[in-house]
Amino acid sequence: MDNFYKIIENKMKDALVSCGYEVEEAQINESNRPDLGEYQYNGVMNLAKIYHKSPVSIATEVVNVLKNDSTFSSISVAGPGFINMTLSNEFLINYINNVSFSYSKNDKLIFLDYGGANVAKSLHVGHLRSANIGEALKRLCEFLGYNTISDTHLGDFGRPLGLVILELSKRHPEWVYFDKNFNGEYPSEIALTNKDLEEIYPYASMMAKEDENYLKEAQDMTKRLQNYEKGIYELWKKIMEISKRDIKNIYDRLNATFDLYKGESDAEKIVPEMLNYLDKLNVVVESEGAKVIPVSEEDDKLEIPPMLLIKSDGGILYSTTELATIYDRMKEYSPDEIWYIVDKRQDLHFTQVFRAARKANIIKGTTKLVFAGFGTMNGKDGKPFKTRDGGVMKLEDLLSLVKEESLKRLNSNIIDNRDSIAEDIAMSAVKYADMISSRESDYIFDIEKFSSLEGKTGPFILYSTIRMRSLLNKASEQGIKYEKISKINNLIDKDIYLKLNDFNKVLECSFNSKSLNDITDYLYNLTTSYNRFYSENTVLKESDEELRESWLYLTKIVYDVNMKLLNILAINVPEVM
Ligand code: ARG
16 A cells, blocks of 8 residues: 555656656655644755756745645745645545555465474463564564465474473373383373473473483483384374463464464474485585584674584484474475564574575575564563562463453453453553564563553553544444545644554554564554544534544544554454453
């Protein structure tokens, strides 16, 4: 979609050309002197040099061409040759009645990797931003017309699984999974819950740190799993089932949707084929018994170590399955871009893998690999958010805390659906806060601040949006129709029109920076402008019917825009609040 900058820029360009000045484009900027005009054209200075004329005389010629154009309520020359302009209501009305806030489909495919849950380990607060930012970026891509595929890339085949299975073998040696001679059918039920797993992993992990023997046994168990030993693999499938159910529950709460629930275990199956492919190229070298792909480049400021492909004991690593995942994605889907929404501390890992993928032609020359790393969510002490006793906080517990706060604050007049309304509000608080700080910065998690109905918060946006909806509903109940805009009342109204014009600029900016803060900021600014208008006018009581209709239609546009943006951010809007 276009905004009206394009229209004004084309007018300006045509006027310049008609006066005999050759220009490719005529960039219009917001004016830094709003008292003289809303927008400004500053290109005359340059033309003056080229055509050896005074800037003021060129500007005057152009203004003479445009001064009767109905686009502008005023256009004038200021200072040494700036052209200031203010848009006419007529132009704005026509524009806003005809603009559609949508994009047409294109044929590009963007593959997004986010979520990144680890099986048999609880999701922790570190996984929150990946799910929130990732899901919003996916929806943004879709909104802008791209095709998308999302994959959560589960951590499901490495060390943690070896640890958990080892500990289970100690607690339940009688389980048939551990009987190497077992030949029958494995049971369909297993006495194991997600709660058990949540307790077992930290215990086993602690044991491996304290007891060298235990660590060795765990490494051995990981190998047995990676060699697909029958019983171990069957048990692993059970663990996957139990753990995935729980992971999906939390992703559902966050509105994080994945087309694929693939993981490291799927990539592991591709490794032999990839190694075979790599064998034919000259990119893998031996180093101290291991196989690596050197990836350093001449102008690196810091030395980038080679990507480890196969350990000296023959084992594979995080980077091996990562590369195999790219291999698989290219083969299966051939995306134009792959975006990774992962903790920014994994930067080096991705630099190595991306370079290796390019060097080995696993991706096409045109394929873009994008590492969209995010900063940490910290507690008020500025350190990564912890539980009261200093442990890593489970994501589920964090969501419960925020929900309690929302329930506490929920209007007591609301009787029905309190729980689901509080859930929506809580998720809006968490998500909005997560995205209002730019992707790469760390931020401090402050439940009270984020749950407040005032300021840059999810609940504030929800509350205001619901109020717009109820105004529109009231109008409909009273049989009042609103189908177009025919009047702009004053500068307070006009401010909303001018802000609406920034819609596509904001979305495209977010797309380019892979950060949602432009959108969250814009939502806040547009909503605040609207609230100002709302508090200064009694829309339904307005006796001028044309004005009342215009105000209602404007409300509908702002409401629709808010709903679209909230949907991109994957924030639900409750019925009441
Ligand atoms: N499971 C990883 C973690 O918890 C995140 C996975 C990110 N995605 C990827 N393709 N490596 O740190």
